[in-house]
Amino acid sequence: MKAKTPRESLTVLTEIVLPNDTNNLKNLFGGQLLSWMDRSAAIAAHRHCKRIVVTASVNNVSFNQPIPQGAIVTLEAKVSRAFSSSIEVFVDVYIEDQTVAGKKTKANEAIYTFVAVDQLGNPIGVPEVIPETEVEKTRYEGALRRKQLALILAGKMNPSDATELKALFLGEEGTDTE
Numbered sequence: 001m002k003a004k005t006p007r008e009s010l011t012v013l014t015e016i017v018l019p020n021d022t023n024n025l026k027n028l029f030g031g032q033l034l035s036w037m038d039r040s041a042a043i044a045a046h047r048h049c050k051r052i053v054v055t056a057s058v059n060n061v062s063f064n065q066p067i068p069q070g071a072i073v074t075l076e077a078k079v080s081r082a083f084s085s086s087i088e089v090f091v092d093v094y095i096e097d098q099t100v101a102g103k104k105t106k107a108n109e110a111i112y113t114f115v116a117v118d119q120l121g122n123p124i125g126v127p128e129v130i131p132e133t134e135v136e137k138t139r140y141e142g143a144l145r146r147k148q149l150a151l152i153l154a155g156k157m158n159p160s161d162a163t164e165l166k167a168l169f170l171g172e173e174g175t176d177t178e
Contacts, residue, residue, distance in 0.1 A: 003128040004048055006136045009079040009089075011044040017071045028067040033093065034058070036075055037110045041089040044077035045114040048087055049126040053114040056086060059146060065095070065107040072096040074104065080111075080136065081143035085123035087114045088143045111146065 015036060017028045038055055045053040067073055077091045093108040116126045131140040145164045151157035152165075159165070 001125065001127040003130045004079075005130050005132050006078040006080065007132065009044040009048040009077075011040045011047065011075075011077040013040040013043075013075045013077075015073045015075075017067055017069050017073060019069060022069045025066070026069040028069075028071070028073070030063055033063075033067065033073075033108065034061065034110075036073070037061075037077075037091045037093070038112065040075045040077040041091050041110070041112040042114065044079055044089050045087045045112075045116070048079040048082065048129075049116045051116040051118070051124060051126070053087065053116050054121075056113045056115045057150065059088075059111040059113055059150060061108070061110040063108055065105075067093075067095055067107055070098070072098075073107075078136070079129055080131075080139035082126045082129050083147065085115050085117075085126060086147075087116065087126055088112070088146070089114065090139055113147075113150075 013036060021028055021032045023029055042053055042055065072095065074094045074096065075091055077089050080088045080090045089112045091110045091112065092106060094104040095107045097103040097105065116124050118124045129140060131137045145168060148157060148162040148165050152159050152162060
């Protein structure tokens with residue numbers, strides 16, 4: 001399989017927050033935003049591997065800023081790293097200024113993990129990722145730590161086997177840095 005860049009998976013979804021998308025404070029329902037993020041992330045994962053993908057986990061969601069009714073919301077999803085059959089996707093959420101300038105401000109973000117499957121639902125291999133920009137490189141490098149942490153929390157990995165996490169907390173040699 002030919003490796004791909006995050007740019008090749010870029011998915012941009014734009015929505016307007018309508019009254020039926022809002023809560024009593026006239027802000028976008030978190031669940032609606034999660035749905036939009038899942039959809040855009042799934043498309044990015046599919047673009048990366050050209051296979052059926054299923055959501056395996058929502059690793060992180062940061063609701064940093066409320067999104068008001070009437071706002072124009074743009075979601076940008078890109079694959080950050082791929083493992084044997086799983087694909088990590090970052091989703092950045094922006095709201096557009098309602099003025100003539102139309103300035104975009106980052107409001108929220110999320111990290112999703114998908115697994116590519118065949119027609120029988122069995123995991124299948126996916127192409128590697130070649131990060132290009134500094135942000136892509138940072139996200140790529142952090143993906144293995146995020147994966148190891150998720151496996152530890154799920155009871156599927158022994159913490160002593162988490163090489164990337166040990167290096168992060170204990171230094172490169174896995175010993176205390178003091």
